[in-house]
Amino acid sequence: MLWLLMLSVPFPYIATTAGWLTTELGRQPWLVYGLLHTADGVSPLVHSGNALFTLIGFLGLYLFLGLLFLFLLAETIRHGPAEPATAGVVPG
C-alpha cells in the first residue's frame, strides 16, 4: 500500500503545472481578460532578443536548480532518517 503512496509524489507537481498552463494559455489572446490584448501589452523597449536571452537564462537556471533538487533528494534518501529519540520514553 505504501509504494502506491510513493507513486503519487509527482501528482502535486503535475497538478500545479497544469493549472498554471491552463490560466496562462486559456486566457489568450487576452492579457487582462476582456480589457487588454496580449499584443497591446508588449513593451516597445524590450526587443525579442532580450526576451529570448532571459528566457534561455531562466531555463538554464531552473534546469540547474532541478538537478540540484534531485541530487539533494537522492542524498537525503541515501542517508535515511535520523535515529528516533528513545530517551525518556518509558515502555508500558
Place this chain on the structure above:
Amino acid sequence: METFWFGAVTLMLAVYVVLDGYDFGVGIVSPLVARTDEERRLVLAAIGPVWSGNEVWLIAAGAVLFLAFPKAYAAGFSGFYLALIIVLWLLMGRGLAIELRGHLDHPLWRQFWDVVFAVTSALLRSCSGPHWATWFAVCR
C-alpha cells in the same frame, strides 16, 4: 497624495539599500574575515534571520511603485530590462548560496557556495548602485 506615495517609495528603497547593504557587506567581506568552516557559519548566522526579510523591502517598494507611479515602474522595468533581470539572477544566487550551503557536508560543496555568496554579493552591490542612480536620474 503623490507626495505621500513618493515619500513612501523613497523611504522603502532607502531602508532596503541600508538593510540589504549590510547583508551584501557581510557577503563581500566573508572570504576575508572567515577562513574556517566554523567562522564561515558564524558569518552566515550574522545575517541568517534577517537577509530574506530585508529583501522584502525591495519587493514592497516595487509593488508601491507599480501602484502609485505606474509610468516610472514601466519605464524602469522595460528600459532596464536586462539590468533588472541580472539583479534578479544575482539575488537568486545569493539566496541559494545561503540556503544550500548547509545541506551537504562536503568541503568542495561548501567552498563552492561560499564563493557564490561572496561574488553575488559583490556584483549586486556594484551593479545595483549605478542602476538605481540611473533610474532615479531618468525618472526625475
